[in-house]
Amino acid sequence: MIRRPSDGGRSRDESAARVVSSQRLNARRRAVRAAMIRRRRRTALVLALALSVSVGGWAFARSSFFALSRIEVAGVRALTAGDVIAASGLRVGQNVLGLDRTAIAARVRAMPLVRGAAVERVGPSTLRIEVVERTPALEVLASGENYWVDEDGRRFDGRPAAGVLVPIYRVPPARPVPADRSPDRLAGAASHAGSASHATGAPSAAVRRPAPGRATVQAVLTVWRRLPPSMTREIRWFETGPGGILLLRLGAIEVILGSPDRIAEKAAAVEMVVGYSRAEGKRVRRIDVRAPRHPAASVG
Numbered sequence: 001m002i003r004r005p006s007d008g009g010r011s012r013d014e015s016a017a018r019v020v021s022s023q024r025l026n027a028r029r030r031a032v033r034a035a036m037i038r039r040r041r042r043t044a045l046v047l048a049l050a051l052s053v054s055v056g057g058w059a060f061a062r063s064s065f066f067a068l069s070r071i072e073v074a075g076v077r078a079l080t081a082g083d084v085i086a087a088s089g090l091r092v093g094q095n096v097l098g099l100d101r102t103a104i105a106a107r108v109r110a111m112p113l114v115r116g117a118a119v120e121r122v123g124p125s126t127l128r129i130e131v132v133e134r135t136p137a138l139e140v141l142a143s144g145e146n147y148w149v150d151e152d153g154r155r156f157d158g159r160p161a162a163g164v165l166v167p168i169y170r171v172p173p174a175r176p177v178p179a180d181r182s183p184d185r186l187a188g189a190a191s192h193a194g195s196a197s198h199a200t201g202a203p204s205a206a207v208r209r210p211a212p213g214r215a216t217v218q219a220v221l222t223v224w225r226r227l228p229p230s231m232t233r234e235i236r237w238f239e240t241g242p243g244g245i246l247l248l249r250l251g252a253i254e255v256i257l258g259s260p261d262r263i264a265e266k267a268a269a270v271e272m273v274v275g276y277s278r279a280e281g282k283r284v285r286r287i288d289v290r291a292p293r294h295p296a297a298s299v300g
Helices: 007-061 082-089 100-107 186-190 212-227 263-279
Strands: 070-074 113-122 126-133 138-142 143-147 168-170 175-176 204-205 235-240 245-248 254-257 284-288 296-299
Touching: 070 082, 082 100, 082 126, 100 113, 100 126, 138 212, 168 212, 212 235, 212 245, 212 263, 254 263, 263 284, 263 296
Parallel strands: 070 126, 138 168, 168 235, 254 284
Antiparallel strands: 113 126, 138 143, 175 204, 235 245, 245 254, 284 296
């Protein structure tokens, strides 16, 4: 015979199950609350550490460790280090990390005798200013006066250092140019005598040649640096004709170079013509080496 549980027994079992379930639920709630508290504490700790690092870094960056203690200047000859530092606006004690090095270099480049400048940090508290000074690169003869210009064609108040040889650019005096002459013809660029015989009776006007600009200065310097020293010592001056034709006076000889390219070939052609003419006992007045493989000479 099977006994069935009475109603009282079932009630006791259900009560026990509810107690166990409630205990597990409470334990789970306590565990969740504890985990949330731990996460909050960890988050607060991380935020506190981050804030401490930020404040500490901010304070360290503005500490005396990064205070400018030394300013170095390199590349000065005509200028002094004091001149450059004064123009830069720097002063000892400034925070190195807050300085705009691009702006500092721009202030130094604004100096009349400075062609280029760069600023770099050396160590935590030292700045170094590298200066490229303007130097006289070309002597200009114009209207009875002479002066010097730098590589950018800017007038330079000064002379080259002793023993430094620089090329001379001669601004041709105003000369009458017949109205029917083409400015790019060789005769118009190189003829210094007898030009009146070519005129057709048309009125002529005096043309004043301008002082050399940057392009002309660069062209002259390019030729000067590529010519052999034996030839540069004999050059009296450079000139440019209409259309930018480049000429030079080699002793008593006028040399028509044309554009500042193929300089080695043109120099060799000049030396060949001069050597041949001397061997033949002839006097050369003008050499055209615009086509260096086929030079043309005018003898007299």
